[in-house]
């Protein structure tokens with residue numbers, strides 16, 4: 011599928027929260043469930059998206075993707091192989107996506123053909139959490155290779171997220187990672203946070219994320 015690409019110039023930065031509200035209204039109008047995947051570079055956001063989209067496609071749930079990166083089209087190329095509409099946003103240096111970028115991205119998509127919109131934010135555990143996008147669910151993709159203390163070191167990311175996908179659990183035997191402590195730290199930062207351990211490599215427990223998405227679609 012052809013990738014649509016947007017390069018961001020300075021003129022797109024502006025009244026972020028107001029535009030985020032407009033994005034949210036537009037998504038509600040089209041009855042689209044939206045999820046914003048955030049996390050460190052390489053935590054596994056695109057891998058999880060690939061597995062999840064495959065499973066949603068099998069269930070005839072149509073998806074669209076907005077990929078955010080500072081530069082390059084690596085991730086949108088991966089997603090386009092799944093034959094889903096994808097827009098690549100290159101921020102040209104900014105370490106996060108902003109609401110105006112999502113607005114521009116959505117203009118490139120046929121919204122009435124999409125049930126679930128995924129946003130993959132720029133790989134970064136700090137800045138993406140600071141900018142509202144108008145996307146309904148914030149999902150932190152954390153990998154066990156990052157260490158269990160990250161929820162306490164980067165609390166904003168965890169406090170703005172409703173869900174954590176704890177990724178790379180296939181490596182648990184090779185890495186000193188204290189899962190109990192991770193849960194404890196994540197819940198200390200955000201008592202309501204839901205955590206699903208997954209593997210973006212083996213596909214382990216990706217079904218639980220798919221179930222979460224289907225549950226949210228029912229209550230849209």
Ligand SMILES: Nc1nc2c(ncn2[C@@H]2O[C@H](COP(=O)(O)OP(=O)(O)OP(=O)(O)O)[C@@H](O)[C@H]2O)c(=O)[nH]1
Pocket residue numbers: 049050051052053054055056057058085132133134177178179180181208209210211212
């Ligand atoms: N062992 C293992 N490797 C994984 C898993 N998930 C992702 N990877 C690998 O981790 C690397 C980064 O994965 P990506 O999915 O590209 O990570 P990302 O978060 O999208 O990266 P950025 O978009 O650059 O921030 C790749 O080499 C993946 O194959 C996993 O669950 N287990």
Ligand SMILES: [Mg+2]
Pocket residue numbers: 055056057085130
């Ligand atoms: Mg990626």
